[in-house]
Amino acid sequence: MPPVSIIIPAFNSQDYIAETLRSILDQSYQDFELLIVDDGSTDRTAEVIGTFEDPRIRYIHQANSGRPSIPRNRAIREARGDVIFIFDSDDLMLPDKLQHTVDAFDAAPSAGMVFTGFACIDEGGHVIDPDFLAPYETLHQLHKTQVRDGAWLIESRTALQGLARSNYVGTSGVAIRRQVFDAVGGFDEEVRNADDAIMWQAVASQFDLVFLPAIYHQYRVRSGSISLRNIEDRAPGIIKAITKMKRFHQHDATALDVLDGKIARYYHDMGYSYFSQLQLREAREAFRSARRLRPSNDSLFYIALSYLPAPAIRWLKKIKPQNRY
Secondary structure, eight states: OOSEEEEEEESSOTTTHHHHHHHHHTOSOOOEEEEEEEESOOSSHHHHHHTOOOTTEEEEEEOOOSSTHHHHHHHHHHOOOSEEEEOOTTOEEOTTHHHHHHHHHHHOTTEEEEEEEEEEEOTTSOEEESOTTTTOHHHHHSOOEEEETTEEEEOHHHHHHHHHHOOOOOGGGOEEEHHHHHHHOSOOSSOSSOHHHHHHHHHHTTSEEEEEEEEEEEEEOOTTOGGGSOHHHHHHHHHHHHHHHGGGGTTOHHHHHHHHHHHHHHHHHHHHHHHHTTOHHHHHHHHHHHHHHSOOHHHHHHHHHTTSOHHHHHHHHHHOTTSOO
């Protein structure tokens, strides 16, 4: 039975998945299985995968679910390995990632999850950010203990407090022991985004983490990604996810306050977006939700403005273009 399983949810991945698979198959650590769960692709994804004649590749097709958590959970249930690597179908695995991650688990028996540094590339494969986590002060300020060369243990409580402030974990940088899923369950299938951030906090609520700062994968930034959608489209799902995260911090008032502050900011940003489009009723509701968590004069200002007729707001913008509204 392979000790390592690599799971990849795929949907319409024909343009990138061949390069992704080659980056995995070329790893120095070769004792693994590779599970690809195709979430109802309508392009040539299955055909491209079929060109790889490697017995370690297992391809599963299912009807489209519309969210990555469902094929991920399917792959986790099917996986045979003791360590499960999470990877996306358009990212690239850099040399020695598997070996160094397995070594980190061996050096840190208490760790339930290992995560690594990563770079960002564009759709053409050009590096646009050589070290995405470099500016993440929350991560760098967390207390860590070196467990081997290039591997640092972050104790459960410390990691969880940090994750309340900042999601410093990249999905394709993650490997999780199978026993962890037995303890915390699978990825949350009720949310459309941030299911990964919920999972990292679920893990950190019970297990230590190990951080490998070296760059071990390249995350592909694509124009159609969820993170690039309008804030009013993204915010409700993110707010739902952050609300779910609060259950991991019930005995930490500071973390709960941080999470409430994030929710308030998303409501405020959503309100401003609606206001700029003169969707005034929606804007007013969003600003009121923000004020319930974080009373502010700024939100109150926009609530008052939202009662003006749209022509009046257009006129105000015209005569005072430098103003915030």
